[in-house]
Amino acid sequence: MDGQMTLSDFILSRWFDRYGDAKQAPEWVSEERCGNCSMWTILDEYEQPPSGWGVKGLCGSHRGKNQYKTNQSSYCQDFKRKECI
Secondary structure (H helix, E strand, O other), rough: OOOOOOHHHHOEEEEEEEOOOOEOOOOOOOOOOHEEEEEEEEEHHHHHHOOOOEEEEEOOOOOOOOOOOOOOOOOOOOOOOOOOO
16 A cells, blocks of 8 residues: 555445454455444453354344344355444
């Protein structure tokens, strides 16, 4: 990426570890992933799988369909980008 990174680019490029700390996302992940969706919230540390097994969160779109836990790199047709304030 050339030039200065915008706030939106920075937020969409974050990747969580199991403790909720953000770092630069790997190049292989899509911007349209659960970790960037406004309906996704990261689970607490005690609810996360062991380190290296992914990061789980709750998807507000799927709660009524019994599919509420998703990985931050998952995606679906209901993606709604998080808004930068």
